[in-house]
Amino acid sequence: MDDCKCSLVDGILNKYDNNKSNLIAILQEIQNEYKYLPEDVLNYVAGKLEINLSKIFSVATFYENFSLVPKGKYIIKVCDGTACHVRKSIPILNAMRKELGLSESKHTTDDKLFTVETVSCLGACGLAPVITINDKVYAKMTPDSTIELIKTLRSEG
Numbered sequence: 383m384d385d386c387k388c389s390l391v392d393g394i395l396n397k398y399d400n401n402k403s404n405l406i407a408i409l410q411e412i413q414n415e416y417k418y419l420p421e422d423v424l425n426y427v428a429g430k431l432e433i434n435l436s437k438i439f440s441v442a443t444f445y446e447n448f449s450l451v452p453k454g455k456y457i458i459k460v461c462d463g464t465a466c467h468v469r470k471s472i473p474i475l476n477a478m479r480k481e482l483g484l485s486e487s488k489h490t491t492d493d494k495l496f497t498v499e500t501v502s503c504l505g506a507c508g509l510a511p512v513i514t515i516n517d518k519v520y521a522k523m524t525p526d527s528t529i530e531l532i533k534t535l536r537s538e539g
Contacts, residue, residue, distance in 0.1 A: 387423060391423055391426055391427065394411045405437075409442060417453040419450055452490065453489075453490055455495050456516060456535055458497065459504065460475045460500050461502075461503060461504040461510070464507075466510040478528055478532065481529050484496075495539075496532070496535075509522060
């Protein structure tokens with residue numbers, strides 16, 4: 383692990399007094415920084431907290447919000463709850479996948495700009511169909527409006 387990563391992770395660990403009982407909060411902050419949990423960082427955390435790496439992996443794989451694979455700069459979540467599904471969330475998902483060259487098994491673009499995920503419910507049924515991009519809600523989307531939004535984000539980099 384390079385020095386840059388060490389100082390960043392050390393700062394997070396120090397914030398939590400290097401206390402292993404704060405492991406979930408520590409992992410959340412690391413994921414906020416990297417958009418996923420890099421294996422070399424988890425190995426470093428295990429050493430600093432003096433806990434087994436397998437315990438960290440068990441926590442990281444138990445909670446759905448943690449990711450062990452890199453994600454894009456823009457994390458797009460497509461709601462497929464009942465209201466969104468009925469109001470055609472799947473055509474939105476399919477349009478995004480086609481535009482970004484993604485599939486059911488490939489969620490992140492090669493340039494690491496976009497990650498597309500489906501979620502069971504975003505809790506905004508009155509705004510269906512809904513997507514979020516980095517936790518910002520976009521309501522009453524269509525395949526066309528979603529593609530326009532992606533093109534705008536792509537132009538911003």
